[in-house]
Amino acid sequence: MNTTSDSVTPPAPPRMLEWIQKNLFNGWLNSALTLIALVFLYFVVVSSARWAFFTADWRPVTTAPLLFLVGQYPREQLWRPGLSMLLSTFMIGISWGIWPRYLKAFSIFLVVLLAGMAIVPLETPTITLGIRAAFLAASLLIYAGYLLGRSKFVNARLAVMLWTVIAVLISLVLLPGIPKSSALPSVPTTAWGGLLITLLLAIGGILLSFPIGVLLALGRRSSLPVVKVFSILFIEVIRGVPLVTILFMFSVILALFLPAESRIDRILRALMGMVVFSAAYTAENVRGGLQAIPPGQVEAAKALGLNGFQTTTLIVLPQALRLVIPAIVGQFISLFKDTTLVVIVGINDLLGVGNSVLKLSPEFFRLQMEVYLFIAAIFWVFSYFMSYASLQLEKSLGVGER
Amino acid sequence: MSTEPQQPIIVCKDVHKWFGSFHVLRGINMEVQKGEVVVIFGPSGSGKSTFIRTINRLEEHQRGTIIVDGIELTHDVRNVEAVRMETGMVFQQFNLFPHLTVLQNITLAPIWVRKWPKDKAEKVAMELLERVGIPEQAPKYPGQLSGGQQQRVAIARALAMQPKIMLFDEPTSALDPEMIKEVLDVMIQLARSGMTMLVVTHEMGFARAVADRMYFFDQGQIVESGTPQEIFNNPKEDRTKLFLSQILQH
Ligand SMILES: Nc1ncnc2c1ncn2[C@@H]1O[C@H](COP(=O)(O)OP(=O)(O)OP(=O)(O)O)[C@@H](O)[C@H]1O
Ligand SMILES: [Mg+2]
Numbered sequence: 001m002n003t004t005s006d007s008v009t010p011p012a013p014p015r016m017l018e019w020i021q022k023n024l025f026n027g028w029l030n031s032a033l034t035l036i037a038l039v040f041l042y043f044v045v046v047s048s049a050r051w052a053f054f055t056a057d058w059r060p061v062t063t064a065p066l067l068f069l070v071g072q073y074p075r076e077q078l079w080r081p082g083l084s085m086l087l088s089t090f091m092i093g094i095s096w097g098i099w100p101r102y103l104k105a106f107s108i109f110l111v112v113l114l115a116g117m118a119i120v121p122l123e124t125p126t127i128t129l130g131i132r133a134a135f136l137a138a139s140l141l142i143y144a145g146y147l148l149g150r151s152k153f154v155n156a157r158l159a160v161m162l163w164t165v166i167a168v169l170i171s172l173v174l175l176p177g178i179p180k181s182s183a184l185p186s187v188p189t190t191a192w193g194g195l196l197i198t199l200l201l202a203i204g205g206i207l208l209s210f211p212i213g214v215l216l217a218l219g220r221r222s223s224l225p226v227v228k229v230f231s232i233l234f235i236e237v238i239r240g241v242p243l244v245t246i247l248f249m250f251s252v253i254l255a256l257f258l259p260a261e262s263r264i265d266r267i268l269r270a271l272m273g274m275v276v277f278s279a280a281y282t283a284e285n286v287r288g289g290l291q292a293i294p295p296g297q298v299e300a301a302k303a304l305g306l307n308g309f310q311t312t313t314l315i316v317l318p319q320a321l322r323l324v325i326p327a328i329v330g331q332f333i334s335l336f337k338d339t340t341l342v343v344i345v346g347i348n349d350l351l352g353v354g355n356s357v358l359k360l361s362p363e364f365f366r367l368q369m370e371v372y373l374f375i376a377a378i379f380w381v382f383s384y385f386m387s388y389a390s391l392q393l394e395k396s397l398g399v400g401e402r
Numbered sequence: 403m404s405t406e407p408q409q410p411i412i413v414c415k416d417v418h419k420w421f422g423s424f425h426v427l428r429g430i431n432m433e434v435q436k437g438e439v440v441v442i443f444g445p446s447g448s449g450k451s452t453f454i455r456t457i458n459r460l461e462e463h464q465r466g467t468i469i470v471d472g473i474e475l476t477h478d479v480r481n482v483e484a485v486r487m488e489t490g491m492v493f494q495q496f497n498l499f500p501h502l503t504v505l506q507n508i509t510l511a512p513i514w515v516r517k518w519p520k521d522k523a524e525k526v527a528m529e530l531l532e533r534v535g536i537p538e539q540a541p542k543y544p545g546q547l548s549g550g551q552q553q554r555v556a557i558a559r560a561l562a563m564q565p566k567i568m569l570f571d572e573p574t575s576a577l578d579p580e581m582i583k584e585v586l587d588v589m590i591q592l593a594r595s596g597m598t599m600l601v602v603t604h605e606m607g608f609a610r611a612v613a614d615r616m617y618f619f620d621q622g623q624i625v626e627s628g629t630p631q632e633i634f635n636n637p638k639e640d641r642t643k644l645f646l647s648q649i650l651q652h
Binding site: 294296297299301302303304305306307310314315318319322343 | 458460483486487489490491494495497498499500503510511514515549560563
């Protein structure tokens with residue numbers, strides 16, 4: 001091997017060549033396999049690119065981009081989802097500044113994506129100058145939020161409080177509106193759709209199912225028989241039923257039993273179904289973590305005089321939860337993908353919009369490939385960044401462990 | 403009352419305990435005066451750990467009475483909490499909280515149980531770390547410390563609650579020989595400062611140096627008790643003699 005000690009030569013290129021030679025071309029069999037793989041890769045990439053840029057017909061996506069974003073949300077009220085987007089992106093930026101390790105990649109991706117959407121050369125009348133301006137503003141707000149989040153004016157606690165306030169404001173006031181008001185006329189949830197619904201269901205489902213799942217896991221180990229039996233029944237019944245069935249039960253049966261005037265909104269019903277389902281699985285994951293905590297930890301806490309609640313929240317849960325982060329994030333990712341099942345109870349989520357777009361014109365009907373690929377790409381991007389953040393979290397929590 | 407010096411700080415009368423049908427403690431009687439250092443020793447499985455854990459009710463006794471600092475241990479949670487405020491415990495396996503730093507391990511209970519402000523708790527914690535000789539380890543996590551250092555942190559953690567009584571369950575048994583001395587030195591220093599201590603240990607050097615009384619446990623009973631002189635120089639029971647001869651060979 002040629003190991004030159006000459007420090008003047010740039011070290012990087014020879015190292016890469018060395019690596020290639022050592023790993024890909026050591027021996028004739030490996031070389032042959034490498035060549036075959038390269039040829040195969042070349043054809044796959046080239047033919048996919050050729051298909052995507054020349055053969056594929058992206059009109060179903062490009063003619064109705066707003067449908068994919070917000071569904072039938074009234075166009076004269078578009079400023080409301082628009083403002084929701086601006087508030088959220090600003091918060092994402094702030095969070096990036098505070099937790100760069102987990103959110104940097106996703107945030108930068110969003111900045112580029114939103115800026116791209118602002119200037120994309122699409123000849124669609126629905127994408128007005130105002131909408132383009134909103135995308136550009138959102139892109140810039142992420143960066144502005146980042147600068148603010150990095151400064152000493154905002155800390156993690158404040159950010160979490162802001163997130164909570166904004167989430168409640170968006171989902172309970174800004175988007176649904178206030179009945180009989182002229183500034184914020186109510187928009188029935190039947191009109192909501194697209195990515196808006198998908199994100200609301202996913203985020204709402206994750207945020208609500210997590211604490212419920214933790215409580216169920218603790219309840220399962222409780223010394224109070226009523227709590228224990230309830231938790232076990234809840235977890236085991238829900239885990240024995242497919243999500244589709246649960247969604248049906250919540251959307252049909254709940255509606256049948258409650259009087260018409262106290263009807264719960266159908267999106268809320270679907271959300272409840274998702275939450276109940278995800279909570280049962282979260283509970284089982286958390287239980288695994290709880291079981292892994294040695295009894296000596298609880299004994300030490302008790303001996304110090306901590307009460308049961310303090311022992312659980314200060315000693316047991318922090319250790320148990322960090323053990324099960326990968327499992328729980330996996331659970332959240334599948335919850336996110338499972339939101340597509342709400343299509344069967346008539347909710348117009350991203351997939352629902354995709355289905356309806358195909359029926360917009362007879363020409364579109366054969367373009368299923370394009371539409372579903374587009375939707376798949378959106379889901380993949382979000383899932384990817386979620387597992388990326390989880391990996392970073394695992395790494396950073398591993399520090400100082402015994 | 404605890405203000406009267408004659409009154410023993412720990413009183414155990416006819417304490418019994420069963421694990422299922424297995425009779426672990428068979429009528430233990432013991433009185434410990436304030437400031438006394440008591441060493442408990444005996445063969446494996448004789449109930450030493452079980453007994454010392456009944457003093458702060460990590461184990462419940464099923465018959466007899468245990469009174470700690472004037473408070474009787476019953477099913478009343480308030481009594482149990484009151485006793486746990488007065489007693490610190492050091493375990494064989496250290497049981498430090500791995501997700502907290504050394505400093506956080508020590509300040510946790512003072513902040514949450516005694517409701518001290520954080521800076522006061524940290525000041526006291528640093529003084530205790532000085533006392534056990536490892537102030538520089540404060541920002542580290544337990545997993546980054548040696549066994550001897552971890553056990554010294556565990557002692558500091560228990561002392562931070564300013565207990566009147568310290569319970570030790572084989573504090574040096576999980577340590578490599580070269581680390582035993584650093585922990586025993588801290589314990590000897592603590593004994594000489596007037597702390598009331600109950601120590602389950604087979605470190606007879608420690609017993610000789612600071613114990614006021616020794617209790618020999620076998621099969622859930624106290625076979626023999628006395629001062630270290632009496633136990634080492636003139637044991638009365640054959641079982642004590644046999645056991646001592648076995649452990650003193652090493
Ligand atoms: N939770 C439990 N359930 C059932 N049996 C137990 C339990 N804890 C301890 N025992 C049994 O009670 C007996 C006394 O145990 P203990 O731990 O008090 O002994 P020890 O004197 O501390 O012994 P060692 O020197 O091995 O620590 C042993 O036979 C043990 O197997
Ligand atoms: Mg023991």
